[in-house]
Each structure stands twice: as C-alpha cells, then as structure tokens.
Amino acid sequence: MNVPFLDLKRQYASIKGELDQAIFSVLSHTKFILGPEVKAFEEKVAEYCGTEFAVGVASGTDALLLSLRACGVGPGDEVITTGFSFFATAGVISRLGGIPVYVDIDPDTYNIAPDKIEGKITPKTKAIMPVHLFGQCADMDPIMQIAKKHNVKVVEDAAQAIGSEYKGKKAGSLSDFGCFSFFPSKNLGAAGDGGMVVTNDTEMADLVRILRVHGSKPKYYHSIVGYNSRLDALQAAILSVKLKYLDEWTKKRREHAALYNAAFKDLDVVTPKEEEFNYHIYNQYTIALRSRDRLRQVLKENEIGHDVYYPVPLHLQECYKSLGYKEGDLPVTEQKAGEVVSIPVYPELTGAEQNFVIETIRKAV
Numbered sequence: 001m002n003v004p005f006l007d008l009k010r011q012y013a014s015i016k017g018e019l020d021q022a023i024f025s026v027l028s029h030t031k032f033i034l035g036p037e038v039k040a041f042e043e044k045v046a047e048y049c050g051t052e053f054a055v056g057v058a059s060g061t062d063a064l065l066l067s068l069r070a071c072g073v074g075p076g077d078e079v080i081t082t083g084f085s086f087f088a089t090a091g092v093i094s095r096l097g098g099i100p101v102y103v104d105i106d107p108d109t110y111n112i113a114p115d116k117i118e119g120k121i122t123p124k125t126k127a128i129m130p131v132h133l134f135g136q137c138a139d140m141d142p143i144m145q146i147a148k149k150h151n152v153k154v155v156e157d158a159a160q161a162i163g164s165e166y167k168g169k170k171a172g173s174l175s176d177f178g179c180f181s182f183f184p185s186k187n188l189g190a191a192g193d194g195g196m197v198v199t200n201d202t203e204m205a206d207l208v209r210i211l212r213v214h215g216s217k218p219k220y221y222h223s224i225v226g227y228n229s230r231l232d233a234l235q236a237a238i239l240s241v242k243l244k245y246l247d248e249w250t251k252k253r254r255e256h257a258a259l260y261n262a263a264f265k266d267l268d269v270v271t272p273k274e275e276e277f278n279y280h281i282y283n284q285y286t287i288a289l290r291s292r293d294r295l296r297q298v299l300k301e302n303e304i305g306h307d308v309y310y311p312v313p314l315h316l317q318e319c320y321k322s323l324g325y326k327e328g329d330l331p332v333t334e335q336k337a338g339e340v341v342s343i344p345v346y347p348e349l350t351g352a353e354q355n356f357v358i359e360t361i362r363k364a365v
C-alpha cells in the first residue's frame with residue numbers, strides 16, 4: 001500500500017467549494033497586495049492566538065527575520081537558539097549579521113533545554129529564539145525568566161506550532177514575538193509561501209508593519225531600510241477558510257498520534273512525549289530508534305512516506321564551520337539527528353493506511 005507522507009489533495013477536496021470561491025473573490029476585486037483579506041486574516045489569527053496584533057508577512061522565515069530585526073539584532077549580536085531545527089531558524093540570525101549561539105535540546109521533547117541557556121548569555125546576547133519543534137511548545141516559563149533577568153528579547157519560532165498550547169496559552173503568545181509559517185506542509189498551510197508575526201506590543205507591531213513595506217511610513221518616506229515582505233491577499237483568503245478547520249484537523253492529528261503511541265508502546269522505539277502542561281498539535285509525529293536507517297529502508301520498500309527532521313544539526317552545518325563548533329558539542333541534538341524519523345500523521349490519513357504503517361513498523365523493529 002502506498003501511503004503518502006502528506007497528501008494535500010485530500011484536504012483540498014474536502015473544502016474545494018469554499019476555497020475556490022475565496023480565490024475567485026480576490027481575482028475579481030483585484031486588491032492583491034495587503035487587501036481586505038490580509039487584514040481580516042490578521043484579525044482572526046490575533047484572536048485565535050490571544051494576542052493584540054498579528055502582521056502578515058511573506059513567509060515564516062521573514063516572520064523570524066523581521067521580528068529579530070525589530071528586537072534590534074544587528075552585526076555582532078548574539079542570538080541563543082536550539083541546534084535542532086529547520087535551517088531558517090539559524091539563517092535569519094546570520095542574515096542580520098548576528099551570531100547564532102546553539103544550545104542542546106531536551107531529550108524528551110527535542111526542544112531547547114532551558115537549563116542550558118543561561119550559561120550562554122554574554123553582554124552581546126540580544127535575544128533568545130526557542131523553537132516549538134514538531135508542534136509542541138518549548139518550556140517557556142524558565143526561558144522568559146532568564147530573558148527578563150538579563151533584559152533580552154524572546155522570539156518564538158512557532159512555524160510548526162500554530163494552535164499548540166503551553167499552560168493553556170497559545171504558541172506565539174508566550175513571549176515578545178510569535179512567528180508562524182504557512183508553508184504548504186505546515187499544519188495551517190497556504191498555496192505557496194506565507195507567514196505571520198504576532199505580538200502584544202503596539203510599537204513592535206507597528207515596526208514590523210513598517211519593515212514589511214520597505215521601512216516606509218508614510219508611503220515613500222523611509223526612516224529605516226526595510227524589506228518587501230507581505231502576505232498575499234490570495235494566500236490570506238485561502239488561509240482564512242482553512243483556519244476554521246484547524247482545530248478539527250488538530251484533533252485528528254492527535255487521534256492518529258495516540259493510536260501510534262499505543263501501537264508502539266512495547267517496541268524499542270521512542271515515541272513523542274507530550275509534557276502534561278502542553279497541548280501538542282503534531283505538525284510531525286516523530287519517533288526515534290537506533291536502527292533508524294534500517295527502518296527507513298523498510299518504509300521505502302513498502303512505499304510509506306517518511307522524512308528525517310533534521311539529519312544535520314545546525315551547529316554542524318558546513319556554512320557554520322567558522323563558528324568553531326565540533327562534533328560532541330551538543331550531544332543530545334547529535335544523537336537525535338541520527339535516530340529520528342517522522343511518519344504520516346495528517347488529518348486525512350485513513351484507518352487502513354495507519355494500520356499498514358503500524359504493522360510495517362512493528363514487523364521491522
């Protein structure tokens with residue numbers, strides 16, 4: 001049985017009428033840049049996340065870039081982050097001339113280990129950027145305490161975590177800035193690139209709004225140099241439709257995750273650990289095992305889609321050689337990079353498909 005890792009055609013089929021109508025509406029009124037759909041979607045996301053403001057930008061990467069820029073990160077500044085994430089987390093720091101300072105992860109959640117952060121604070125530290133990896137929030141209370149004590153900003157990379165909760169509060173609303181990605185494979189995905197910054201700070205929201213239009217306010221007057229980074233009206237129209245279904249989809253993801261957890265309980269496989277104060281939205285369902293590469297081979301032979309997030313930790317990427325990290329610096333991150341594999345967990349996965357994935361893995365391990 002061929003089980004795709006993700007099949008967005010099924011999602012489209014389930015809401016085709018509404019999506020088509022939303023797209024044709026934008027094509028008809030032609031307000032393509034920052035049109036009414038963007039404003040409406042921003043308001044919905046702010047309400048959904050429980051934040052004052054939401055600012056639509058061109059991608060999750062740009063949400064991070066503009067937030068760090070708003071924090072004042074510039075040449076020579078240090079930003080503390082995890083070694084275990086998608087490259088964008090690190091790339092945005094470097095693009096501002098900053099220096100990523102990598103911290104190891106918690107072995108249970110794959111998120112930044114709060115107790116390893118404070119030792120990395122220096123007079124150059126401008127911000128801490130935790131990542132809510134796979135859809136589960138990092139342990140934010142200790143992180144916010146450290147940030148307050150040392151007067152540095154916190155930017156949440158919540159690209160994989162819209163709808164996720166920490167102690168009853170939504171991902172993105174837990175620090176100075178929350179950054180979301182609407183890359184098609186994220187749990188709220190556009191038909192292309194898109195991103196959003198959420199914040200409770202009036203001035204910061206205004207600054208991000210200025211940064212996304214070349215730094216101009218009013219139009220054609222530039223007190224700072226910004227970017228061209230806006231969420232498309234077309235994408236906002238699509239995302240507004242999909243946001244209504246997000247919680248329903250998340251429930252299905254969680255049901256699939258619970259079924260996998262039960263099915264793999266007696267195997268020598270590490271299943272995801274959901275902290276009791278968290279609400280995990282399973283953007284990815286990721287298991288870890290020593291014989292990961294052999295399992296991948298079996299999955300491939302059985303046409304079961306899967307992927308490894310992420311095979312090379314950030315501190316060991318070739319482009320960061322000059323930072324001077326070496327193997328062994330972040331032992332947990334490095335171990336997990338060799339053991340993790342993510343398997344299909346999307347809402348539309350059928351019972352028969354999931355059973356086949358379970359049986360195949362049980363036989364292989």
Ligand SMILES: *Cc1c(COP(=O)(O)O)cnc(C)c1O
Nearest residue numbers: 059060061086088159181182183
């Ligand atoms: C997807 C992702 C990003 C980047 O988002 P884009 O919308 O693709 O630019 C950043 N950080 C993490 C952890 C991601 O998963």
